[in-house]
Amino acid sequence: MARGTGRGGSSAAPRSVDVAQLAGVSQKTVSRVFNNEPYVSAEVRQRVLDAAGELGYRLNNAARALASGRTRTIGVVTLGTALYGPASLLLGIERAARDTGYALRVVNTLEGDPGGIAGAVEALLEQGVDGIVVSEPIDEGAVSIPVDVPVLVLGAPPAFDGPRAVSAGVGADLLARAATEHLLDLGHATVHHLAGPQRWYAARDRLEGWRAALAAHGRSEPPVVEGDWSAASGYAAGLDLASDRDVTAVFAANDDMAIGLIRALVEAGRRVPDEVSVVGFDDIPVAAYVAPPLTTVRQPFDAVAQEGLKLLVHAIENPQADPLLASDPPVELVVRASTAPPPD
Known part of the structure; x- marks a missing residue:
């Protein structure tokens, strides 16, 4: 090009x-x-x-x-990362696209590149795609992008200058609220939060879901500890939280940090779940096999992708029709052995 x-x-x-x-x-x-x-x-x-x-x-x-008319291709803008969430959502998009009759063209962005989204969208438009999926999880600052094809926004990326933008939420706030309420329902006085990096839209959504659950139950809001999605950052946070005997429940913004957190708690002599309950987020494949098996919320990647592509294809093939509205994704709490009522 x-x-x-x-x-x-x-x-x-x-x-x-x-x-x-x-x-x-x-x-x-x-x-x-x-x-x-x-x-x-x-x-x-x-x-x-x-x-x-x-x-x-x-x-x-x-x-x-x-x-020639439509190319029957859909462009996808996504962060180039091996992290479980973005990678799994991309796989969900690829699986869902098989049923639509459209081929995909994927352009990866790099974290820390504020012009990456605009450049990726521009590259896809030059290839003549019929629509664009933007699955960009990081806030790289305000970007205004003129787009003349339908756009599906997954999450909360920058605004687009175009008349046909549709959105499908991944429901991170609802899932985070369910995780927090599970711990409150077990009898914990409050729930601490190990958050993801706040440049990520998903980390913000999970933080807000945690806050909403505490507020709805009239519980105090402990100071937030911020990690970077890695098990190492969860381990570091766990070393600090282990010294506070008032900590009986922690909601971690992803499973990797939750696993690192549990390792640190156990090493510090805090038994999980007898003394401290831990809930993760994502339900990564290894979550069922750590010790103890991790209670977590499962992200509905395939459901979100299928719903989103349905909205996008409708907008492509019915340019004069009103856009379809997305439904809330399912909330699935997977209860395992890392949570229990608080100690007496």
């Missing part, structure tokens, strides 16, 4: 819509020029070619798609 400086020194790759605007014609006319179709006057054809040359525009798949 060729890139040029464009007008005003912009480094973004020019698109057919930019050529059309500069030449004063429609995108369809730009497509006809670059595909050597008839019914374009010599004067208009030259004007389009001149505009394309000024912008550094080259023929691409998006231009071909304008002439």
